[in-house]
Amino acid sequence: MNESAVAAAPQANWYDADVLSVVLTEEQIAARTTQLAHQIAQNHPYRPGQPRSEDLLLVTVLKGAVMFTADLARSLPIPSQLEFMVVSSYGAATKSSGVVRIVKDLDRDIRGRDVLVVEDVVDSGLTLSWLLRHLAAREPKSLEVCALLRKPEAQEAPVALDYVGFDIPNVFVVGYGLDFDERYRDLPYLGELDPAAVERP
Ligand SMILES: O=P(O)(O)OC[C@H]1O[C@H](OP(=O)(O)OP(=O)(O)O)[C@H](O)[C@@H]1O
Numbered sequence: 001m002n003e004s005a006v007a008a009a010p011q012a013n014w015y016d017a018d019v020l021s022v023v024l025t026e027e028q029i030a031a032r033t034t035q036l037a038h039q040i041a042q043n044h045p046y047r048p049g050q051p052r053s054e055d056l057l058l059v060t061v062l063k064g065a066v067m068f069t070a071d072l073a074r075s076l077p078i079p080s081q082l083e084f085m086v087v088s089s090y091g092a093a094t095k096s097s098g099v100v101r102i103v104k105d106l107d108r109d110i111r112g113r114d115v116l117v118v119e120d121v122v123d124s125g126l127t128l129s130w131l132l133r134h135l136a137a138r139e140p141k142s143l144e145v146c147a148l149l150r151k152p153e154a155q156e157a158p159v160a161l162d163y164v165g166f167d168i169p170n171v172f173v174v175g176y177g178l179d180f181d182e183r184y185r186d187l188p189y190l191g192e193l194d195p196a197a198v199e200r201p
């Protein structure tokens with residue numbers, strides 16, 4: 001495809017009818033991610049020649065946090081390694097079931113490692129509080145959490161978050177990795193889902 005064809009490509013607007021309002025723009029997310037990355041690096045300074053086992057280990061909870069992790073890791077001014085876990089508590093619902101299930105576990109041992117859990121959203125807090133108890137039992141050297149979004153009013157299980165991108169209102173949001181029933185993850189910004197869209201097929 002030549003350059004003019006790229007420039008003429010239509011804007012992604014197929015989700016517009018389902019989004020009530022823009023909660024965070026791409027630019028706001030990018031700027032805050034850079035700030036968070038520098039804050040994290042200050043607490044985990046790179047020591048030239050440090051062994052690989054001392055690199056910060058980002059433990060990402062898929063799938064929602066995939067976009068945030070990709071951007072955060074590339075903004076970090078220190079080396080980091082990536083590990084992925086899949087847990088599920090929502091499925092095709094806008095309320096947490098409270099029952100957390102490991103769908104895919106980590107590929108390696110985290111004992112003695114500096115672990116940073118990367119989450120997209122802390123809503124009821126049920127997923128994260130369960131996950132932190134679960135990971136702490138594996139005896140990492142340190143265990144911190146970076147969440148892009150926090151919904152303070154909704155936290156049923158309060159968890160201490162070391163780094164928070166944004167406090168957002170208690171509405172169901174989609175985009176930038178966050179879904180409703182697997183849709184909207186590819187939306188580049190964060191929007192409030194129109195409840196009417198939940199009823200549509
Ligand atoms: O604080 P809570 O109320 O527990 O909710 C937060 C969790 O719910 C969502 O995951 P989901 O189960 O939808 O899986 P997904 O990331 O694959 O969308 C989200 O990505 C968080 O992991």
Ligand SMILES: [Mg+2]
Binds near residue numbers: 064091178
């Ligand atoms: Mg989800």
